[in-house]
Amino acid sequence: MTSQGKLIRNLAFACIGMFAFAFALVPLYDVFCDITGLNGKPSLEQAKVSETIDTSRIVDVGFITHIQNKAPFKVSADQAVISVQPGAMSKVVFKAKNISSENRMMQAVPSISPGLAAKYMHKIECFCFNQQALAAGEEADLALMFYIDTALPIEIEELTLSYTVFDITQSGQMGSSQGASK
Amino acid sequence: MNSITQDNESTQEQLDQIKTQEGVSITDHDDTHTEHHHGPEKGIKRWLYTTNHKDIGSMYLVFSLVMFLIGGSMAMVIRAELFQPGLQLVDPHFFNQMTTVHGLIMVFGAVMPAFVGLANWMVPLMIGAPDMALPRMNNWSFWILPFAFAILLGSLFMEGGGPAFGWTFYAPLSTTYSNDNTALFVFAIHIMGMSSIMGAINVIVTIVNMRAPGMTWMKLPLFVWTWLITAFLLIAVMPVLAGTVTMVLTDKYFGTSFFNAMGGGDPVMFQHIFWFFGHPEVYIMILPAFGIVSSIIPAFSRKKLFGYASMVYATASIAFLSFIVWAHHMFTTGMPLAGELFFMYTTMLISVPTGVKVFNWVATMWRGSLSFEVPMLFAIAFVVLFTIGGFSGLMLAITPADFQYHDTYFVVAHFHYVLVTGAIFSIMAGVYYWLPKWTGNMFDIALAKWHFWLSLVSVNVLFFPMHFVGLAGMPRRIPDYALQFADFNAIISIGGFAFGLSQLLFVVVVYKCIKGGDKVPAKVWDAAEGLEWEVDSPAPYHTFETPPKIKN
Ligand code: HEM
Ligand SMILES: [Cu+2]
Numbered sequence: 196m197t198s199q200g201k202l203i204r205n206l207a208f209a210c211i212g213m214f215a216f217a218f219a220l221v222p223l224y225d226v227f228c229d230i231t232g233l234n235g236k237p238s239l240e241q242a243k244v245s246e247t248i249d250t251s252r253i254v255d256v257g258f259i260t261h262i263q264n265k266a267p268f269k270v271s272a273d274q275a276v277i278s279v280q281p282g283a284m285s286k287v288v289f290k291a292k293n294i295s296s297e298n299r300m301m302q303a304v305p306s307i308s309p310g311l312a313a314k315y316m317h318k319i320e321c322f323c324f325n326q327q328a329l330a331a332g333e334e335a336d337l338a339l340m341f342y343i344d345t346a347l348p349i350e351i352e353e354l355t356l357s358y359t360v361f362d363i364t365q366s367g368q369m370g371s372s373q374g375a376s377k
Numbered sequence: 378m379n380s381i382t383q384d385n386e387s388t389q390e391q392l393d394q395i396k397t398q399e400g401v402s403i404t405d406h407d408d409t410h411t412e413h414h415h416g417p418e419k420g421i422k423r424w425l426y427t428t429n430h431k432d433i434g435s436m437y438l439v440f441s442l443v444m445f446l447i448g449g450s451m452a453m454v455i456r457a458e459l460f461q462p463g464l465q466l467v468d469p470h471f472f473n474q475m476t477t478v479h480g481l482i483m484v485f486g487a488v489m490p491a492f493v494g495l496a497n498w499m500v501p502l503m504i505g506a507p508d509m510a511l512p513r514m515n516n517w518s519f520w521i522l523p524f525a526f527a528i529l530l531g532s533l534f535m536e537g538g539g540p541a542f543g544w545t546f547y548a549p550l551s552t553t554y555s556n557d558n559t560a561l562f563v564f565a566i567h568i569m570g571m572s573s574i575m576g577a578i579n580v581i582v583t584i585v586n587m588r589a590p591g592m593t594w595m596k597l598p599l600f601v602w603t604w605l606i607t608a609f610l611l612i613a614v615m616p617v618l619a620g621t622v623t624m625v626l627t628d629k630y631f632g633t634s635f636f637n638a639m640g641g642g643d644p645v646m647f648q649h650i651f652w653f654f655g656h657p658e659v660y661i662m663i664l665p666a667f668g669i670v671s672s673i674i675p676a677f678s679r680k681k682l683f684g685y686a687s688m689v690y691a692t693a694s695i696a697f698l699s700f701i702v703w704a705h706h707m708f709t710t711g712m713p714l715a716g717e718l719f720f721m722y723t724t725m726l727i728s729v730p731t732g733v734k735v736f737n738w739v740a741t742m743w744r745g746s747l748s749f750e751v752p753m754l755f756a757i758a759f760v761v762l763f764t765i766g767g768f769s770g771l772m773l774a775i776t777p778a779d780f781q782y783h784d785t786y787f788v789v790a791h792f793h794y795v796l797v798t799g800a801i802f803s804i805m806a807g808v809y810y811w812l813p814k815w816t817g818n819m820f821d822i823a824l825a826k827w828h829f830w831l832s833l834v835s836v837n838v839l840f841f842p843m844h845f846v847g848l849a850g851m852p853r854r855i856p857d858y859a860l861q862f863a864d865f866n867a868i869i870s871i872g873g874f875a876f877g878l879s880q881l882l883f884v885v886v887v888y889k890c891i892k893g894g895d896k897v898p899a900k901v902w903d904a905a906e907g908l909e910w911e912v913d914s915p916a917p918y919h920t921f922e923t924p925p926k927i928k929n
Contacts (some may be wrong), residue, residue, distance in 0.1 A: 213616035
């Protein structure tokens with residue numbers, strides 16, 4: 196191949212490589228966020244129970260819910276804010292209601308603010324681990340059990356756990372769609 | 378790939394041909410000479426099939442002018458609506474389509490093709506090459522562009538309308554909340570991207586392989602240098618843009634969840650991927666401008682460019698840094714402190730090489746024997762006004778301040794100073810500088826000065842008050858606003874109409890110059906330097922078929 200041919204080939208490969216790189220950014224972003232807790236996505240796996248309790252300080256944890264795209268649900272925590280000691284287990288009950296006249300599937304996606312606090316939030320039990328089936332008009336108590344890691348940076352005195360609630364009746368299983376899913 | 382290899386062979390053929398032609402002309406001398414320097418074909422076929430870099434350059438430039446006028450009329454719609462508070466002329470959904478398509482057209486249809494057109498015309502002339510390295514691909518990269526923009530503009534007339542989610546097409550606006558014509562937007566972007574990538578490959582191969590003997594790297598004119606670096610930026614980020622729109626397409630139509638939290642994706646990731654393309658993109662739109670201004674200022678200061686080598690290194694470092702600052706567009710998405718600081722400092726770092734450039738231009742003019750021909754007027758206006766845009770950029774780079782400025786008219790003021798009085802003014806400077814070379818005629822100088830002064834005044838009436846309304850909190854991309862912004866917006870709109878109308882003068886000047894005018898010599902401007910001034914005016918259809926001798 197001439198030197199010109201080689202140059203053209205290399206440039207063409209560089210383009211293809213950068214196109215692939217755009218898609219590689221997707222898993223890279225997730226890895227990066229997992230390590231740094233950048234995007235406030237808490238772990239969706241069940242955590243181990245804490246052994247120690249830090250009685251020297253108190254953290255305020257707030258709960259908010261946000262219904263996406265007019266999904267026909269009402270979801271709210273029975274307490275808007277609770278004060279916890281890091282390491283101590285807390286239980287919060289969320290009241291969820293299907294306000295439509297059809298059987299529906301609901302999925303809640305959690306997010307934590309400030310983002311850096313996400314990796315210090317350990318959930319033992321959460322309705323967000325699974326999708327929830329709610330029959331027409333059904334009301335249910337959904338439980339969240341969690342504790343805050345004792346290693347939570349000292350400057351974080353309050354954090355907010357936000358649930359975005361989706362209606363996934365049509366699209367079925369969460370994560371069945373490919374792409375950026377985990 | 379196919380067309381690439383073909384092109385490769387065809388240039389090889391051409392080179393062979395040129396060699397034999399040289400051989401012939403040595404023996405036969407002048408009588409066969411005219412035959413080899415045959416002119417263009419006649420009629421429409423000339424433009425459809427041409428592989429001549431000058432024809433293609435002209436087509437790019439005309440195309441970009443047409444797009445500039447179309448995009449400009451959309452800006453007029455925007456300013457007419459914003460002339461008074463309240464909703465009066467267009468409905469908000471159409472207003473959103475106007476801001477979106479105005480941005481897309483100006484970025485991908487006006488500024489970028491204009492630079493590619495200038496590169497096509499000037500790079501071969503400046504490095505002493507007979508043509509671009511891949512002439513057939515060159516033809517393709519131009520001719521797919523009209524289709525891309527026909528698709529984009531066509532979508533405005535379809536049911537539901539065109540894209541209305543901003544030129545940055547943030548998810549979920551472009552996925553969950555967009556209409557079904559989004560596929561057209563995606564394909565249009567794909568085609569524009571392919572065109573840019575082909576253009577970039579062509580520029581790189583031309584500069585690397587086709588320089589006349591003796592045209593060493595550190596003798597390259599700065600326009601060639603800045604374009605070489607721009608071309609690498611294009612190759613690095615246009616495919617990322619293509620990837621981004623592809624993800625939007627599959628999220629919207631094929632059920633993937635790249636940017637959808639319900640399926641495990643993340644809408645903030647869209648912004649990371651988009652700005653990884655987006656910030657280098659803004660430098661794609663300014664580096665060639667630096668090259669143009671670096672050619673013009675020495676010519677009318679009658680001095681050599683101050684600090685040539687530092688200009689080259691500054692350009693390269695700007696290009697490198699542009700890859701690590703993208704999140705300055707995302708300060709308000711809630712990044713951790715360390716991230717905010719990192720992106721704040723790297724962004725501020727970019728102003729160091731940029732400052733080097735401004736310093737060098739000023740130093741070139743310092744104690745020069747200046748004269749103020751039209752290209753020089755535009756170049757000086759560029760230096761001053763681009764610097765204002767750089768300063769507002771610095772203000773935006775201060776993270777805590779950006780929390781206030783973000784998504785206000787302050788940002789609009791910033792990027793219009795760098796893009797209109799930066800990129801567009803440099804293109805106009807370049808056109809006035811080289812137009813006599815292209816046509817062989819001097820343009821109507823009096824009219825061109827009118828164009829300059831009217832543009833200069835109106836552009837500042839248009840964009841400067843935007844700083845103030847922005848600082849006072851007027852949000853961008855909104856068809857209505859609070860009453861206290863009314864007076865300023867009326868002034869801004871008047872500036873806008875005046876600027877828009879002034880550009881019609883530009884069209885007249887260019888048209889008249891193509892039609893006729895005072896004949897100019899090969900060296901149009903007495904102190905201009907570079908190989909392009911050694912060929913006749915108008916530049917013959919074929920130039921440098923025998924490589925020129927490079928002086929030391
Ligand atoms: C000293 C150099 C520069 C600095 C420090 C700088 C900084 C910034 C920052 C921090 C923003 C984000 C503002 C916000 O959204 O809150 C911004 C936006 C922008 N800048 Fe610059 N900038 C510089 C030069 C340029 C140049 C040379 C161009 C293009 C020729 C440019 C084009 C843009 C555009 C188009 C946007 C807005 C994008 C959008 O949101 O639609 N900037 N700049
Ligand atoms: Cu940027």
